[in-house]
Amino acid sequence: MRGGGHPGKRVASGRVRVDAARAIAKLREYQLADRTAWILEAVRAAVASDATSISLDGDANDVWLWWAGSPWGPEVVVRLFDELVSPAPTREGRRYRYLATAVNSALGLDPAYVDVILIPAGPEALRVRFTPDVLEVPEDEEDSPLEAIAAEPVAPPAGFAGPGMLVHLRRRAGLETLGYFLRGQPPELALAAEACTDLSVPMTVAGEPVEERGTDILRLELGSDLDGWVAVTDPRHLPSSGFEGVLDVAERGVRITSLPFTVMVGASGRPPVRVFIDGERMPTNASRSNVRRDAYPVDAADKRGRELLTRLFQQLAEDLSGPQPDPQLRHAALALLASSPAVALTSALSMPCLL
Numbered sequence: 001m002r003g004g005g006h007p008g009k010r011v012a013s014g015r016v017r018v019d020a021a022r023a024i025a026k027l028r029e030y031q032l033a034d035r036t037a038w039i040l041e042a043v044r045a046a047v048a049s050d051a052t053s054i055s056l057d058g059d060a061n062d063v064w065l066w067w068a069g070s071p072w073g074p075e076v077v078v079r080l081f082d083e084l085v086s087p088a089p090t091r092e093g094r095r096y097r098y099l100a101t102a103v104n105s106a107l108g109l110d111p112a113y114v115d116v117i118l119i120p121a122g123p124e125a126l127r128v129r130f131t132p133d134v135l136e137v138p139e140d141e142e143d144s145p146l147e148a149i150a151a152e153p154v155a156p157p158a159g160f161a162g163p164g165m166l167v168h169l170r171r172r173a174g175l176e177t178l179g180y181f182l183r184g185q186p187p188e189l190a191l192a193a194e195a196c197t198d199l200s201v202p203m204t205v206a207g208e209p210v211e212e213r214g215t216d217i218l219r220l221e222l223g224s225d226l227d228g229w230v231a232v233t234d235p236r237h238l239p240s241s242g243f244e245g246v247l248d249v250a251e252r253g254v255r256i257t258s259l260p261f262t263v264m265v266g267a268s269g270r271p272p273v274r275v276f277i278d279g280e281r282m283p284t285n286a287s288r289s290n291v292r293r294d295a296y297p298v299d300a301a302d303k304r305g306r307e308l309l310t311r312l313f314q315q316l317a318e319d320l321s322g323p324q325p326d327p328q329l330r331h332a333a334l335a336l337l338a339s340s341p342a343v344a345l346t347s348a349l350s351m352p353c354l355l
Helices: 018-022 024-030 035-048 074-078 094-107 175-183 187-195 298-307 309-320 327-339 342-346
Strands: 053-058 062-068 113-119 125-130 150-154 164-170 203-205 216-223 226-233 245-251 254-261 273-278
Touching: 024 094, 035 053, 035 062, 035 094, 035 164, 035 187, 035 254, 053 187, 074 113, 074 125, 074 150, 094 113, 094 164, 187 203, 187 254, 216 273, 216 298, 216 309, 216 327, 226 298, 226 309, 226 327, 245 298, 254 273, 254 298, 273 298, 298 309, 309 327
Parallel strands: 053 203, 245 273
Antiparallel strands: 053 062, 062 164, 113 125, 113 164, 125 150, 216 226, 226 273, 245 254
16 A cells, blocks of 8 residues: 555544535435446546646555645545535536545445545645445434544655645455456556546556547647537547447546547448547536537537538548648548548548549
8 A cells, every 4th residue: 555644633624514414315326327437536626626747546455546736625625525415516616526426436336445635745744534434324413424524644645745636545355356456457547548538637547648549630629619629530449330420528628428420421331530529517417427418518519520520521631632641641531431432522522642
């Protein structure tokens, strides 16, 4: 275990609001459908906190998510679950709600504990420990484990320099952790590596930089106040089956889901086209497992992506008209034409270099 440090006196504790204490049973309803996706909400918390870099690592028992930036105040962390039972959060409160959802869902995995460690630039850090029993409904509200949550001084965890924050999940030993030992890493690492490929903040997973998703070859910004783009992408990084492109929907740069994006009706193969849309808040369901396609900005990105297809294909043709066109562009253009030959006519493509 890389984390650690000796516990000291409590420097902050939270009186959870009465409505929050009574809502302990309800907290389970806010847990993610896929409990391991807690890590994605934690990454969103880091991005929303203006992190300058993010690092994720783990082993059979542990997951460590660290980000560089100003640590939060301890009074916020000890009252973290208040964010899940409060009315709609303010813009400032979104980062707290992300981490509250992350910790709440991580506790649904029944770990030994989840620590949130606030690491300043100085010699002493503060640790707030959450254990699964905080989600148990007490007979006496005065004895609620939520009331016992406190921030305690600890030595800064080895290997994590401040200022920044560290979220540490420690799993209980058992068959599950044995399986992770045999596979080499816990599931959170692969999940984050896949979902964070369009993140604007530098991030490493198990010491390796997160690679950009799909290696987009040619992009056009969506514009119109939409944070995203439509792109010709490397067909080797798309699913081999299906007849549609991809609409990737992200929140704070972390992908929520991938939806089908129709490039051409009657296509005979998958066109190498990807639309990406990001935002500070997406229209998701309660479990954060899907988005409403008919709601802004997802619907607007879908529409704008279609409007830009002709320009995208024309730009592709122009880029291929040079004396030495990029082999990646040529490969993508061939895949595009193979997926729907009608694209060449409807988009006025002229690519003699492909013949």
